[in-house]
Amino acid sequence: MGILEVKGVSKRFGGLQALNDVNLSVKENTVHAIIGPNGAGKSTLLNCFVGKLIPDSGSVMFNGQSVLGRKPHEINQMGIARVFQTPEIFTDLTVMENVMISCFARRDGSFRLHPFETVMHEKDIIEQAEQMLIDVNMIDKREMHAASLSRGDKRRLEMAMCLAQEPKLLLLDEPTAGMARADTNNTIDLLKEIKQKRDITMAIIEHDMHVVFSLAERITVLAQGTPLVEDTPDNIKGHPKVKEAYLGESA
Template sequence: MSYLEIRGVNKRFGGLQALDDVNLSVEAGTIHAIIGPNGAGKSTLLNTFVGKLTPDSGTVTFDGQSLLGIKPHEINQVGVARVFQTPEIFSELSVLDNVIIPCLAKRDGSFKLNGLSLLSRQADIREKAEQMLIDVNMQDKRNMTASSLSRGDKRRLEMAMCLSQDPKLLLLDEPTAGMARADTNNTIDLLAEIQEKRKITKVVIEHDMHVVFSLAQKISVLAQGHVIVEDKPENIKGHPKVKEAYLGGTS
């Protein structure tokens, strides 16, 4: 049975049919990529998984539970973590604190009034956060302010923050958008490494074909709000419908 199940999702913005009867199923433990040209509805689709948008019709279930109509923080508590197109981190805080916060959220839930207990005494949280930084090779930057990190490191930190919560499902929204080729390759390596160590189910939204073909086990191609092809990477590359979607009508 598939882990993330999207059935008949529709979303209209005024006159624009952003998502048109989208069906998608993501198998547990795999990397599933969603690709498509600009404006295909990739981000809209992602936003329906995380509580930001409610589709006009259709269902989104994760591990048997509906994700519709609940708030972003509740979705995270279910085990869905999200990496943003531009890294969303706590830029004024230290790198270590950035990882401590998701560890706290994982342990204490969405709210806990523990204003008088000292953070420095909570060895479990600190150890977990430090270990996470070692895992992503950032332990030497632990005391730096997050805003002073390079773009690649910010992305790395954001992934570390998501991974520190041991999510069941990781959503990545264009993880290499706007990156130089070297940074892109680093990110691919990081993702491959994570996949090897922790078999977390991932949904990657991408633009960059290069990233997708080296990572994903399955690819869905989205065009004009509709899934036109869903197949293994090797079958996607030469697919005429994909060529048409990306390059315009074939002559």
């Protein structure tokens, strides 16, 4: 039984069958990659996990509980954090404040009226946030405005914000999209480091095969809304069906 169990999920947008009877199981403490050509339904599937989309049929169970019909913030509080294709951070706030918001969300839940406490008196939160920034090598940038960070650092900050919540499952939507090779390698190292340091399950949607094969322990190949095959990276590399669907005839 995986931490994330997807059974018979289908989603239709008008005439397009985006997802067709998808079954998927993400085992606890593994890195599971979902790959496939453009339009295979990867992002649609991810959006079904986080409450942005509700599938037409099927079930998505996280830790034994259904996530369907719940709002994004409720699903997050269940323990699913998400990294976006373009980093979503609080650009008007400082790096430190960005991470502190995650710490507050973890401690106080989805809403708490605390208008007369003072941020700078929250010793525990400050300590946690600082520790998190040390972990991702950003402590020297703590007072910088998030808007002025480089793209690689924005990604790093977004990961720090997700990790500060100590999620059970981290969803990554093309975490290296549009990055230079050096930044991509940094991100791979960061993710490996994260995986080493803590018990965390990751589900990655990715185009870049280099990233996928350096990180993933299991790979699901999606084509035209249907999972073709699920296996280890070594087996996927040589799989004829995958070559045909994903890499094209010429490969």
